[in-house]
Amino acid sequence: MVTMNNIIADKESVYACLQEIADPEIPVLSIIDLGIVRNIQITDDELEVFITSTYTGCPAMDMIAADIRMKLSSLGFTKIKITSLISPIWTTDWMSEEGKRKLIEYGIAPPDKRFLIAKDGVDCPHCQSSNTRLISEFGSTACKALFQCNDCQEPFDYFKCH
Amino acid sequence: MMNNNLFNYTLHLADTTLILGQRNAAWCGHGPVLEQDIAITNISLDLIGQSRSFYQYAATQKADGSTEDSFAYLRSEREFKNCLLVEQPNGDWAQTILRQFLFSSFQHLLFQQLQNNKDATLAAIAEKSLKEVTYHLRWSSEWVIRLGDGTEESRNKMLKAITELWPFTGEQFIPATYEENMGINLLSIKEVWLKKVTDILTEATLQVPENIFMHTGGKNGIHTEQLGFILTELQYIQKTYPGCEW
Numbered sequence: 001m002v003t004m005n006n007i008i009a010d011k012e013s014v015y016a017c018l019q020e021i022a023d024p025e026i027p028v029l030s031i032i033d034l035g036i037v038r039n040i041q042i043t044d045d046e047l048e049v050f051i052t053s054t055y056t057g058c059p060a061m062d063m064i065a066a067d068i069r070m071k072l073s074s075l076g077f078t079k080i081k082i083t084s085l086i087s088p089i090w091t092t093d094w095m096s097e098e099g100k101r102k103l104i105e106y107g108i109a110p111p112d113k114r115f116l117i118a119k120d121g122v123d124c125p126h127c128q129s130s131n132t133r134l135i136s137e138f139g140s141t142a143c144k145a146l147f148q149c150n151d152c153q154e155p156f157d158y159f160k161c162h
Numbered sequence: 163m164m165n166n167n168l169f170n171y172t173l174h175l176a177d178t179t180l181i182l183g184q185r186n187a188a189w190c191g192h193g194p195v196l197e198q199d200i201a202i203t204n205i206s207l208d209l210i211g212q213s214r215s216f217y218q219y220a221a222t223q224k225a226d227g228s229t230e231d232s233f234a235y236l237r238s239e240r241e242f243k244n245c246l247l248v249e250q251p252n253g254d255w256a257q258t259i260l261r262q263f264l265f266s267s268f269q270h271l272l273f274q275q276l277q278n279n280k281d282a283t284l285a286a287i288a289e290k291s292l293k294e295v296t297y298h299l300r301w302s303s304e305w306v307i308r309l310g311d312g313t314e315e316s317r318n319k320m321l322k323a324i325t326e327l328w329p330f331t332g333e334q335f336i337p338a339t340y341e342e343n344m345g346i347n348l349l350s351i352k353e354v355w356l357k358k359v360t361d362i363l364t365e366a367t368l369q370v371p372e373n374i375f376m377h378t379g380g381k382n383g384i385h386t387e388q389l390g391f392i393l394t395e396l397q398y399i400q401k402t403y404p405g406c407e408w
């Protein structure tokens with residue numbers, strides 16, 4: 001446990017703080033749910049956060065790094081280092097079960113191992129029917145594919161396995 | 163001391179993905195239907211993301227204050243090492259699709275090899291990008307088949323695209339010195355690539371041209387006239403207002 005500017009900061013409170021940072025494109029998921037925070041290190045007065053990017057071209061990553069910096073400075077850290085790791089490669093396996101549940105509630109079908117490549121049959125997040133069809137392999141963001149449910153007729157995004 | 167082979171090869175990978183990303187980005191808002199407009203711009207985003215990883219790595223190698231931005235915005239045409247295929251014009255949808263297919267089918271094989279390279283960073287970027295490239299390849303393959311085996315008009319456009327682009331596919335397999343020194347084996351890729359391309363073109367009722375003159379030079383900075391136009395647009399702001407930020 002490290003005391004800084006009279007603020008007590010331990011790993012747990014840092015994680016709790018990071019849990020409040022939302023993915024800018026899927027605001028219902030926190031960066032902890034997404035599994036992109038790999039580690040944190042607190043030494044003397046410096047805090048280092050290790051993150052991995054989801055997609056190489058994910059435009060949200062720069063914004064996430066800025067959010068982490070802002071949020072953690074509110075805990076009293078003045079020296080914050082954000083280190084981006086390429087390896088090991090982020091995969092949708094790192095998404096928490098909690099995160100997958102939140103996605104369904106939000107109307108996005110979570111990554112499903114039965115559909116490593118997006119194709120007809122992904123469960124509809126609205127009515128759970130598997131009578132669905134792939135409309136486009138690329139959805140509203142690079143990480144999603146666009147589907148439509150043949151039963152309830154609702155269109156929905158599928159968070160592709162990655 | 164900096165390893166020049168590694169540095170030049172990293173730039174070659176970065177430049178190739180940046181230029182194709184820039185080309186595809188020009189479709190934004192102009193795709194034939196909304197879903198495909200989104201698809202081609204997402205592919206563009208993936209490619210620019212890959213190029214950023216490679217440029218960032220090149221910057222750490224050079225360690226002289228160069229950044230991903232200075233590599234992209236402040237180098238001249240002769241310093242770019244991208245292959246010629248990716249700088250060819252968008253043309254119509256058929257030409258853009260074919261260019262993507264010819265490139266993705268190559269990149270898919272190259273990155274499978276690269277993910278085992280002894281350079282751990284290049285290997286990691288390749289491994290990470292492969293997932294995206296797999297999608298690019300599937301998507302572009304399906305479109306080649308749809309257009310080639312489609313209407314008379316779409317088929318004629320594919321035929322024209324093949325004539326335009328095929329002369330730029332030979333360069334991929336002629337290694338630059340830095341590629342050879344990095345242990346990249348392009349010959350082992352060539353046969354598999356040609357089989358994949360032949361299979362898809364055959365399914366599209368199209369044919370692989372034979373005995374066509376192949377252009378070379380891009381990997382060593384000798385480009386077609388196209389690259390100058392791309393860079394003029396890409397680098398305009400930084401050249402007009404050096405160091406400008408927002």
Ligand SMILES: [Zn+2]
Pocket residue numbers: 124125126127128129149150151152153154
């Ligand atoms: Zn439904």
